[in-house]
Amino acid sequence: MTEGFVSLVGAGPWDPELLTLAARDRLARADVVIVDYLVNPAVLLHCPPHTEVLQRVRGPHVGPGAPKLAQAQVNELMVARAKAGLYVVRLKGGDPMMFGRGAEEAQYLARHQVKFEFVPGVSSPIAAPQTAGIPITHRDHTPSVSFVSGYEAYEKAGLTVAWNHLANSAGTLVLMMSVKNARTNAQRLVDAGRDPSTPAAVVRWGTRGIQQTVVGTLGDLADRVAAAGIRPPAVMIVGDVVTLRERIQWFEQRPLFGRRVVVTRAARQAGGLVNLLAAEGADAVVFPCLDFAPAAADQQAALDQALRSFAPGGAGPDFAGVIVSSPNGVEALFEALARAQLDVRIFAGKLVAAIGTGTAERLIERGLRPDIVPDRARAEGLIQALRDRQVLGRAWLQIRADEGRELLGQAIAKAGGQLTLVVGYQTVRPAVPGLLLASLQPVDEGGEGYDAICFASGRTARHFLETTGEVLGDERARAHLARAKVIAIGPVTADAITALGIRVDAVATEQTEAGLRDAVLKLFATPSP
Structure with missing residues (x-):
């Protein structure tokens, strides 16, 4: 073992x-x-x-x-x-x-x-003050910093905090777990000799886009914390360095600060959008509603056989080219080439079409430059691009997921051509940690809620409802979603979401991650006075 x-x-x-x-x-x-x-x-x-x-x-x-x-x-x-x-x-x-x-x-x-x-x-006593614009050390203000438990558990164990020493030190104090005892701890410091006018602050959920910062003095901070409804987790900072926040705060100035935005893309693909939203100050939440699995054995065999038709002497349709529908389709294509002991040379003299710039970029990374990339990253855009090239009525091979629209095949057939559709990969609904599900519940139900949710496909919206509905019940899941703004990556996705009975508040102009970010920014832009 x-x-x-x-x-x-x-x-x-x-x-x-x-x-x-x-x-x-x-x-x-x-x-x-x-x-x-x-x-x-x-x-x-x-x-x-x-x-x-x-x-x-x-x-x-x-x-x-x-x-x-x-x-x-x-x-x-x-x-x-x-x-x-x-x-x-x-x-x-x-x-x-x-x-x-x-x-x-x-x-x-x-x-x-x-x-x-x-x-x-x-550690939060270092990170939280930084994101609040409060340096815990500064050569013009303090030569030291002390990290202190603000929780009574240590006192119950007989480890009493040396409040007299702390009150008379020249350094910054950072008290952990101190929301519940903010008033008591502040009073202990004042009673031990610390000036009640000493600047102080409490930072809740430091480093998050829903971070809250309350600034005051030792004498009035507890009242300010209570008025703001601050809940744990939070840290308390005491010292002159708190005054520097007025000049160097940065985290809370970004346009999406205070907004929780849910990203429903597959976990391995969510990072780009999460980073774009976080850079604008959002509390980006990864809630994967899609994952990918290999195609079934018979589907893989069908793809391998279709690719052999492109090779010299290969039997099968005289394909004009291959259509790749997504970045995952690109990976499926190259895995099939490897299985069939072929490479990109089989596409010499053929056309390669990519639906979407993301798909095109992935093809280029793998050494295959697409000939056709439609302006609109959907079937309608590709149909028009093929029509413009006068190749719509030819034989085409398309590699896509196990589910998709039939519009492209219908248009090719109507033009006198033939579409051979092969499944490159399957899409599945992943399991989501219960802790993540709980965090999306509204504040009045013990969670943090969410202000907006981004969908890159109708399927992710359906999976989101299924996943949340299994835990909360369909009615509650839909009620929670109704409180948030819904952003779709494009009009096709918007139509699919609407068909599920979900209101769509914004549609990205460009069907990219940057387009989704821009749609969120525009949706929450502060109206001009």
């Missing part, structure tokens, strides 16, 4: 881009992941399909059907899974050694002769 192992991994403060390369590597190899509730569920998309995900969660963040694991259960599960020869990732928010139980868990593993390692992560 393979010897088991446990990695105690820091996932960072929330932003999935702050996940370290080391952490991503561990997740990609995990058999089991035991995850805390302050970890962005999007990082779990790095896990392979077989990974068992267990949630160490509490309170309103518990996903539907998710087990509430006590710390003792977490310890026992790590040991049991590791001793069964599995690779376990214990995934913790921030850094596992910064006010977490990483060291305690390591001690438990050591007592049970289980090998382990620590993988550091970006």
Whole structure:
């Protein structure tokens, strides 16, 4: 039996881009992941399909059907899974050694002769003040910084915080887990000698597009936090460095700041749009509603045989060329060429058509430059392009997914041609972590809600309703969706979404990821006074 192992991994403060390369590597190899509730569920998309995900969660963040694991259960599960020869990732928010139980868990593993390692992560008391425009150190303001627990658990264990020392230090104070005790902790510092006029701030959900920052003084901060309705998780910063926020805040100035935007593309394809939205300040949520699987054996055989028709002496239709419908179709094409022991030379003297710039770019990356790329990335655009080239009525091979529109084949047949349609890959509905489902519920139901959702196909919209409906019920799922703005990548997708009974609020002008981003920006643009 393979010897088991446990990695105690820091996932960072929330932003999935702050996940370290080391952490991503561990997740990609995990058999089991035991995850805390302050970890962005999007990082779990790095896990392979077989990974068992267990949630160490509490309170309103518990996903539907998710087990509430006590710390003792977490310890026992790590040991049991590791001793069964599995690779376990214990995934913790921030850094596992910064006010977490990483060291305690390591001690438990050591007592049970289980090998382990620590993988550091970006910690929220450093990241949250930065994204709020508050430097925790500055040569003109403070020579030191102290990280302090603002939670009474340490005092219950007999580890009293040295408030007198902290109150009289010259450095910045960063108090963790301090929303509930903000008033008490501020008063302790004032009672110990800290000036009540000392600048102070609380930052909730640091590094997220829904980050909240409240600024005041030690004397009035608790009242401001209560008035703003700040909930955990948050950090409290005390010191003159807070005043620098007025001049160097940057994170909250971006146009989509405060907006949660759901991206429903396949996990492996969502990164581009997520990064574009995040760069504009949005809290981009990866909710994959599509995944891809290889075509069935008979479908692969049909594609291989069709490609052999292009080779010299090949039997079959005299194809004018090949039509590739998507970037995934490009990969299917080249996998088939390899299986059939062929290469791109079989397309010499033939036409290669790509539906969409993304498909064209993927073909070029693989060494095959398309001859035809329609202005409109849909069947209507390709039909017109083929008509303009006077080749619509010829024999064509099309590689696409297992589902699609029949418009192209009908137009080619009407023009006197023939379309041989082969399935290059299948689309499926992926499983979505329960924690991610829970986070999309409205604030009044314990989640964070969402302001907008982007769909790149009618199928992703259908899968979104199916996935959320299975957990929430169809009526509630549709009610939640009705609260948000719906953006479609193009008119065909918009029509498919409308057919599902979903209102469409915006349609991208360009059928690209940048086009979706621009549509979201325009939708939430502040009206001119």
